[in-house]
Amino acid sequence: MEEKHDSFPAPGTFVIGLIFFTLFVLFYFLNWKWLSMIWIVG
């Protein structure tokens, strides 16, 4: 049986998720930036 929770039961995990997402966006952006520097179009 799955349990019912009145409020979000894992705020710490939520923060870890946000840190992960921030790092992911940063790494993804940097890689596109580096690609644009190596392979100059136009």
Add this chain to the structure above:
Amino acid sequence: MTNAAEFRTCPITGKKVFKSTQNLMWINAVTAVVFILIGGIMALLVALTRWPAVHLLSAEWFYRALTAHGLNMLIFWIVFFEIAGLYFGSSVLLNVRLAVPKLGWLAYLLMLVGAVMVDWMVFTGKADVMFTSYVPLMAHPLYYLGIILFAVGALIGCGIFFATWAIARAEKTFEGSVPLVTFGLAAAAIIAVFTLSAGAIIYIPTFLWSLGLIKNLDAGMYRLIFWGLGHASQQINVTAMVSIWYLLGVLTVGAKPVNEKICRTAFVLYILFINLASEHHLLTDPTLSSAHKIANTSYFMYLAVLASMIHALAIPMALEVAQRKKGYTKGLFEWLTKAPWGQPGFPALIFSLFIFGFIGGITGVAYGTEQLAIKSHNTWAMTGHFHGTVVGGTTLAFMGLTYYVIPLIFRRELIGKKLATIQPYIFGIGIVLMSLGMGAAGTLGSPRRHWDVTFAVSIIPFSFDPTVILFTTVAAIGAMLAVTGGAIYVLVSVLSVFFGRKMAVNEAKLL
């Protein structure tokens, strides 16, 4: 030979552990450890050669050691361990006898003979073809035959898993849905069937080609089908690893997912989409059209990424909820700081989860995008990525589970508990340093699979930015730490399995 119906009841879980299952798990797990030892020694030699300050091996032996490292670690260690895991996930968790144990022994023998043949060919210099054995590089026919035998053995192991599940259903040995861990292992086994079939499809003609019975093999076609085995085999690992994360969550803090249906859905997404990751090896090939590559790697692939994100959040969430229930509710992270960090299973789980997600996962999604693959594909950054997934993720999770399997299933007390406790820390920190070092050096252009990054004896001289050497050194130091952690794992598990105190039948002690 043991009676297939002979069993004991586990004093901790209350599950039936059949003697035939226990024996097959034991032989597969012990063999896995032998292969991680061989692969680990090769890792040490490769790392000491890539490190310009040492540059240990000749070019010939570097590529030979690299071939052996890839095969022993990525295939033999992990698949032997996974077969033990499949027998556990079906027979033990479903409370039923293993289907056709004799076939299990045949599967084991095929895998063992295949693995020994492959290693024999590699170490005698008859298969210097690297893990990928790309055509037109040709190895001795026994190399290809060895891989085919190994794959057939592993396929039989998967068949035994499904047959055992069918027996459990017929005999109603469990109620409701199968446990989440078994469900995840079933997903891994389904992916394994696709994967090993792709292996058979490509290695049988390659074997015939090496015998001279087929004149030509198309290099593009080989790469296309090979990666249905080569990368997809790592997707089996990912799926098995996630299943083991859920198991370690239960064993360490009694964690149960907040919503199991979502976790099961994520496993189904793996079955449907995860093998698209194989396509990143073909992103710089002309075999597939750009539209095909972009559609698969920039859109559909994210459905598998979504599945990993679900697991990666569901597991820490389950840990947090379980810990908060025990009263660790202060602030955002008391649940984590007060977790059982002194048990080997917990740091192994957390390091595995975080290294897989933060290093292997983030880099994998970026490098798996067609445009970004052009920049990173043949660099050391890719090696950093998959050491984050397969070594920091899968291997560390398997190591953590071993410390519970030894007392629970093999009924031996661990020898060197303190060593076992520090082992995940040493191994985890080593892999983090190594993956980040490889990633940074690769981003600056350092190539993968390269004997000498200083190009000291090259006809055309070239020198990288000096920071490449700095990051290569960081990676080498990380590798030394990881090899030390690996050696501790082998030592503790071998000593415990062979010389650990035999536990009494009703002794309810985990660690």
